[in-house]
Amino acid sequence: MTFWNDPINLISEWLRGIFMGWGMAANLAMVITNIIGIFVIILFAMAIAIFLVWVERKVVARFQDRLGPNRIGPFGLFQPFADIVKLIIKEDITPEGADKLIFNMAPVISLASVILIWAVVPLASQIYGVDINVAVLYLVAAGAFGTLSVIMAGWSSNNKYALIGAFRMVATMISYEIPMVVALLIPTIIAGTMSLKEISNAQNGIWFAFLSPLGLLLFVISAIAELGRSPFDLNEAESEIVAGFHIEYTGMKFGLFYAGELLHAFTFGGFMAVFFFGGYGGFFGLEKLAAFSWLSNPFIQMVVFLIKALIGYWVIMWIKYSMPRIRIDHMLAFNWKFLTPLAFVLLMMTALLDKLLAPTNFYVSGMFISNLLFAWIVIEILRSRSKQERAHDIEHAEPVELAAHH
Amino acid sequence: MQGQWLYIGLFLIIGIIVPIIPLLASRFLAPHKPNPIKQSTYECGIETVGESWVQFKSQYYIFALVFLVFDVETVFLFPWAITLGKLTIFAVIEGIIFILILLAGLSFAWRKGMLEWA
Numbered sequence: 001m002t003f004w005n006d007p008i009n010l011i012s013e014w015l016r017g018i019f020m021g022w023g024m025a026a027n028l029a030m031v032i033t034n035i036i037g038i039f040v041i042i043l044f045a046m047a048i049a050i051f052l053v054w055v056e057r058k059v060v061a062r063f064q065d066r067l068g069p070n071r072i073g074p075f076g077l078f079q080p081f082a083d084i085v086k087l088i089i090k091e092d093i094t095p096e097g098a099d100k101l102i103f104n105m106a107p108v109i110s111l112a113s114v115i116l117i118w119a120v121v122p123l124a125s126q127i128y129g130v131d132i133n134v135a136v137l138y139l140v141a142a143g144a145f146g147t148l149s150v151i152m153a154g155w156s157s158n159n160k161y162a163l164i165g166a167f168r169m170v171a172t173m174i175s176y177e178i179p180m181v182v183a184l185l186i187p188t189i190i191a192g193t194m195s196l197k198e199i200s201n202a203q204n205g206i207w208f209a210f211l212s213p214l215g216l217l218l219f220v221i222s223a224i225a226e227l228g229r230s231p232f233d234l235n236e237a238e239s240e241i242v243a244g245f246h247i248e249y250t251g252m253k254f255g256l257f258y259a260g261e262l263l264h265a266f267t268f269g270g271f272m273a274v275f276f277f278g279g280y281g282g283f284f285g286l287e288k289l290a291a292f293s294w295l296s297n298p299f300i301q302m303v304v305f306l307i308k309a310l311i312g313y314w315v316i317m318w319i320k321y322s323m324p325r326i327r328i329d330h331m332l333a334f335n336w337k338f339l340t341p342l343a344f345v346l347l348m349m350t351a352l353l354d355k356l357l358a359p360t361n362f363y364v365s366g367m368f369i370s371n372l373l374f375a376w377i378v379i380e381i382l383r384s385r386s387k388q389e390r391a392h393d394i395e396h397a398e399p400v401e402l403a404a405h406h
Numbered sequence: 407m408q409g410q411w412l413y414i415g416l417f418l419i420i421g422i423i424v425p426i427i428p429l430l431a432s433r434f435l436a437p438h439k440p441n442p443i444k445q446s447t448y449e450c451g452i453e454t455v456g457e458s459w460v461q462f463k464s465q466y467y468i469f470a471l472v473f474l475v476f477d478v479e480t481v482f483l484f485p486w487a488i489t490l491g492k493l494t495i496f497a498v499i500e501g502i503i504f505i506l507i508l509l510a511g512l513s514f515a516w517r518k519g520m521l522e523w524a
Contacts, residue, residue: 030409031412031416034412034413034416035416035420038413038416038417038420038421039420041417042420042421042424046424084428087428087432088428088431088432088435088436089432089435089436090432090436091436091437091438091439092432092433092436092438093440093444093445094440094445095445095446095447096442096445096446096447097447104429107425107429108422108425108426108429109422111425112418112421112422112424112425115417115421115424115425116417116418116421119413119414119417129413129417130410130413130414131410132410132411132414136484137481137484138414158447159447160460163460164460167462167463167466170466171466171469171470174469174470174473174477175469175473177473177477178473178476178477178480181477181480182480182483185480185483185484185487188484188487188488189487189490192488192489192490192491192492193488194484194488248447251432251436252428252429252431252432253429255428256425256428256429329523332469332521333521336469336472336512336516336521337516337521340476340512341509341512344505344508344509347483347505348501348502348505348506351487351490351498351501351502352498352502354490354491355490355495355498356495358491
């Protein structure tokens with residue numbers, strides 16, 4: 001294994017050799033090598049978070065027809081560093097009556113839950129933290145940590161609006177976890193494994209986005225709700241409850257929440273890429289040709305993965321800055337009365353078709369067409385429901401008094 | 407495989423320590439001048455009225471309960487999803503019946519009005 005084929009293993013072998021040469025036991029050498037690797041991954045994730053602050057501000061500015069930061073560094077690239085310095089030197093105000101321990105722990109846990117996910121993200125076929133065979137379940141579990149931190153922040157702030165914001169946010173996050181987990185079950189069924197690396201490898205023939213476009217749509221919608229971004233950002237409804245659960249947080253603690261949210265959004269963009277768009281591979285079999293064998297290089301794969309994750313993040317940002325906020329009862333009704341039944345029926349249909357069509361030649365077209373048919377049926381049901389409602393409204397409309405009469 | 411979970415354990419510990427570092431930097435570099443007005447609860451500039459720990463709307467509890475049922479169901483569906491490729495079609499039908507039973511539970515909750523409002 002050379003550096004270009006297998007960088008992480010090579011470096012860890014070399015480090016372990018050095019440590020054992022100093023007389024350390026093999027286990028201790030492995031633990032220390034792991035710790036160094038963990039630091040590298042966490043610093044990489046934080047570096048991406050810092051870059052994302054700039055991306056987010058530039059993109060929101062362009063959506064709103066303005067320029068965004070462009071003074072600090074070329075194109076405003078050093079803006080995040082200025083932001084970090086500003087946040088660190090701001091005073092850390094703890095409101096009176098706040099629950100100090102939980103108040104201080106909440107931002108740490110919020111960012112920690114996102115960093116934890118990066119242990120399993122496969123950047124390339126040889127570059128990842130660990131390849132556990134229950135990675136999908138681990139993802140959902142680590143994401144649930146973030147939900148805990150929201151209620152911790154809201155409760156300990158000694159502020160009614162923080163508490164109400166936290167309630168609403170947690171209700172949204174847990175509700176949308178069901179369609180999200182079911183949408184994650186669909187690539188798991190098709191690939192037959194929970195390991196993220198295997199799911200990426202299983203897409204070497206065709207992307208799962210073509211096998212299950214409804215699953216992709218379901219995942220995107222529930223992921224956006226999980227993240228607490230628009231149009232589901234009741235929590236940060238700036239015009240309603242100021243900053244929701246993080247009203248009382250100042251300085252770097254707020255910075256941790258903010259960086260955590262952006263990194264979480266990017267990580268979900270990465271998961272869109274891994275589960276539905278082929279992850280670090282998915283070149284439709286092109287890399288088997290001799291002319292394209294450089295596509296199997298881990299560094300090229302990492303670049304491909306980051307590009308796909310950025311495109312996923314772009315889609316999430318696009319939705320955020322184009323759509324108005326949804327009211328809390330509409331949000332929850334949308335989830336429990338539409339998305340959850342849809343998700344389960346889609347799951348049943350996918351499982352059945354996967355089993356029936358696997359030995360035949362019609363796998364890809366069968367899955368794709370069945371998804372389209374299902375989407376069409378759902379749209380027809382929705383249309384007939386709304387037609388009924390409109391007819392009902394027309395019959396039962398009461399005449400409205402014109403205000404100008406008086 | 408133990409090595410993998412050891413890695414995740416270390417990741418958890420270091421993942422909690424790393425966000426604390428900027429907070430420590432802030433503790434040393436930031437001013438610390440508390441006064442009662444700065445530390446009062448924020449309510450858009452007016453005085454707060456009443457207790458901060460408002461009454462908990464019970465509908466949230468019902469949503470959490472429904473979520474619990476379905477979350478446990480999805481955890482049970484994971485092993486089914488992984489081994490689907492190696493089992494016969496009877497296993498698929500069994501899994502579908504399991505999901506249908508729980509969808510019946512959802513429709514019960516819907517009809518009883520448990521999913522109304524937020």
